[in-house]
Amino acid sequence: xxxxxxxxxxxxxxxxxxxxxxxxxxxxxxxxxxxxxxxxxxxxxxxxxxxxxxxxxxxxxxxxxxxxxxxxxxxxxxxxxxxxxxxxxxxxxxxxxxxxxxxxxxxxxxxxxxxxxxxxxxxxxxxxxxxxxxxxxxxxxxxxxxxxxxxxxxxxxxxxxxxxxxxxxxxxxxxxxxxxxxxxxxxxxxxxxxxxxxxxxxxxxxxxxxxxxxxxxxxxxxxxxxxxxxxxxxxxxxxxxxxxxxxxxxxxxxxxxxxxxxxxxxxxxxxxxxxxxxxxxxxxxxxxxxxxxxxxxxxxxxxxxxxxxxxxxxxxxxxxxxxxxxxxxxxxxxxxxxxxxxxxxxxxxxxxxxxxxxxxxxxxxxxxxxxxxxxxxxxxxxxxxxxxxxxxxxxxxxxxxxxxxxxxxxxxxxxxxxxxxxxxxxxxxxxxxxxxxxxxxxxxxxxxxxxxxxxxxxxxxxxxxxxxxxxxxxxxxxxxxxxxxxxxxxxxxxxxxxxxxxxxxxxxxxxxxxxxxxxxxxxxxxxxxxxxxxxxxxxxxxxxxxxxxxxxxxxxxxxxxxxxxx
Numbered sequence: 081x082x083x084x085x086x087x088x089x090x091x092x093x094x095x096x097x098x099x100x101x102x103x104x105x106x107x108x109x110x111x112x113x114x115x116x117x118x119x120x121x122x123x124x125x126x127x128x129x130x131x132x133x134x135x136x137x138x139x140x141x142x143x144x145x146x147x148x149x150x151x152x153x154x155x156x157x158x159x160x161x162x163x164x165x166x167x168x169x170x171x172x173x174x175x176x177x178x179x180x181x182x183x184x185x186x187x188x189x190x191x192x193x194x195x196x197x198x199x200x201x202x203x204x205x206x207x208x209x210x211x212x213x214x215x216x217x218x219x220x221x222x223x224x225x226x227x228x229x230x231x232x233x234x235x236x237x238x239x240x241x242x243x244x245x246x247x248x249x250x251x252x253x254x255x256x257x258x259x260x261x262x263x264x265x266x267x268x269x270x271x272x273x274x275x276x277x278x279x280x281x282x283x284x285x286x287x288x289x290x291x292x293x294x295x296x297x298x299x300x301x302x303x304x305x306x307x308x309x310x311x312x313x314x315x316x317x318x319x320x321x322x323x324x325x326x327x328x329x330x331x332x333x334x335x336x337x338x339x340x341x342x343x344x345x346x347x348x349x350x351x352x353x354x355x356x357x358x359x360x361x362x363x364x365x366x367x368x369x370x371x372x373x374x375x376x377x378x379x380x381x382x383x384x385x386x387x388x389x390x391x392x393x394x395x396x397x398x399x400x401x402x403x404x405x406x407x408x409x410x411x412x413x414x415x416x417x418x419x420x421x422x423x424x425x426x427x428x429x430x431x432x433x434x435x436x437x438x439x440x441x442x443x444x445x446x447x448x449x450x451x452x453x454x455x456x457x458x459x460x461x462x463x464x465x466x467x468x469x470x471x472x473x474x475x476x477x478x479x480x481x482x483x484x485x486x487x488x489x490x491x492x493x494x495x496x497x498x499x500x501x502x503x504x505x506x507x508x509x510x511x512x513x514x515x516x517x518x519x520x521x522x523x524x525x526x527x528x529x530x531x532x533x534x535x536x537x538x539x540x541x542x543x544x545x546x547x548x549x550x551x552x553x554x555x556x557x558x559x560x561x562x563x564x565x566x567x568x569x570x571x572x573x574x575x576x577x578x579x580x581x582x583x584x585x586x587x588x589x590x591x592x593x594x595x596x597x598x599x600x601x602x603x604x605x606x607x608x609x610x611x612x613x614x615x616x617x618x619x620x621x622x623x624x625x626x627x628x629x630x631x632x633x634x635x636x637x638x639x640x641x642x643x644x645x646x
Contacts, residue, residue, distance in 0.1 A: 122223035124467045128167040134461050135173040136489050137198040139181045147483045158488040170489045179316045194453045197462040202324050205449050209246050215452045215459045218250040224460045226467040232256050232494050236445045243446045252449035255492030260406050260500035261327040262443025264334040269400045271424040272299035280428050287431050291379035294400035311402035312384030323584040326443035330404045331390040338439050339431045340367035346584040355585050355640045360625045371612045406570030409562045424549040429573035442581035448492045476531035481559035496525045504571040511544040535560035590639035596632035
């Protein structure tokens with residue numbers, strides 16, 4: 081095993097930098113806010129007569145090579161379509177990698193040097209509201225949100241709008257994601273299991289056995305001990321999702337925690353009915369001990385937490401397991417299969433807890449929000465960009481193989497809560513010959529279903545009830561395969577497995593969290609990572625609990641109790 085002290089030091093340094101950038105103030109006097117009114121008619125899809133400029137922030141993977149030759153993050157199929165359809169010119173005020181984006185946004189807030197619009201998380205949204213830096217979008221939403229997007233937002237029983245409403249004003253445009261984005265699954269190399277005559281691990285003990293075999297028994301057949309059992313989070317990644325960022329946690333250990341009935345980062349109902357923070361419970365201590373044991377045995381990536389890109393060994397065919405949501409063909413698996421057409425990645429709702437149950441934590445429908453800089457002359461432009469994206473996704477305008485949807489400016493997801501499960505069942509019916517595209521003509525909220533149905537038989541070979549990689553034909557259409565493989569393989573456990581979701585009692589910040597949560601979260605992240613990596617004894621968890629309570633945790637717990645009682 082590699083020396084762990086240096087990587088850990090680097091990781092802690094990163095945490096310190098991020099923490100220093102989080103307590104922000106607005107140093108620049110704000111100019112008078114203009115009205116959200118525009119000279120343009122309130123047409124959700126209307127094209128401007130004169131070019132309109134908008135500067136944004138965007139997350140860009142510097143190693144992404146999916147754009148066609150000649151295209152750039154600023155000049156691609158998405159920006160050209162926006163120019164043609166809306167006459168809007170998009171500029172990047174700043175672009176940052178996923179590792180650096182939060183820090184870059186924090187700096188923009190602190191300096192009050194914001195782009196015209198950007199996508200933020202719940203914490204950043206509240207900071208911007210408190211600093212009076214963003215526009216009231218109440219009229220923009222009412223006048224410009226397309227009927228389809230309004231329907232999806234309003235079908236969250238008020239949760240999406242509640243998350244962006246402050247003093248009766250809509251201060252951001254909330255995305256709405258499918259419930260499936262919050263359920264983290266075990267992705268595993270089925271071909272490695274088959275080669276080593278193993279079954280998918282249902283318990284923690286079996287997970288350890290499989291991870292050991294993947295490390296020690298040369299599953300890639302190159303005669304070297306160079307494979308990883310379980311991939312862990314990269315530098316800046318999260319060990320688990322939390323009540324403020326409850327979805328799409330890549331390479332964390334969410335299912336391992338839930339296998340111990342532990343839900344760190346969530347507000348749970350205690351034995352006396354009062355709220356309790358899951359990170360300070362004995363079940364979390366037990367899960368940390370389990371992870372610590374796996375790491376000490378070399379069964380988790382030794383470079384966990386300091387590796388720049390956790391997906392690199394997955395793409396290179398050197399990792400056998402990781403935890404993530406359903407959409408992993410949109411992540412590393414497309415390139416993994418391009419490198420090795422026999423890389424048979426399959427998804428399972430595993431491991432189970434001691435009662436034989438899979439109990440994932442449930443997510444809030446909105447975790448990403450589009451905000452508009454105060455005094456931007458066209459505050460309705462971001463809403464029109466979102467309308468335009470949804471409409472073109474319905475019409476299957478864009479080809480994800482020519483650059484993923486992350487290149488679309490200000491992209492946030494709009495999806496019905498059951499989109500993945502509904503699509504899995506629909507495609508199964510079509511493949512079985514029980515239904516046709518016409519049977520789903522009225523299901524317009526499922527915007528990608530028509531194209532899914534149109535392409536499925538070009539990329540899926542018989543037998544249709546097998547999802548093994550050998551039964552797919554990705555070369556026929558890599559873009560369509562990426563989506564279909566995510567849906568049919570990543571969505572299968574969501575349809576075929578019975579499970580009970582565990583919700584957080586609260587998905588928003590309380591007042592005291594404004595000043596205390598950054599430090600409390602830093603204390604938690606650093607302590608847990610040190611325990612898992614062996615840099616601190618397991619008993620450190622006990623002092624963490626005391627420190628957490630003393631540094632504001634008890635007061636915040638009381639605020640949570642009051643908030644959920646309202």
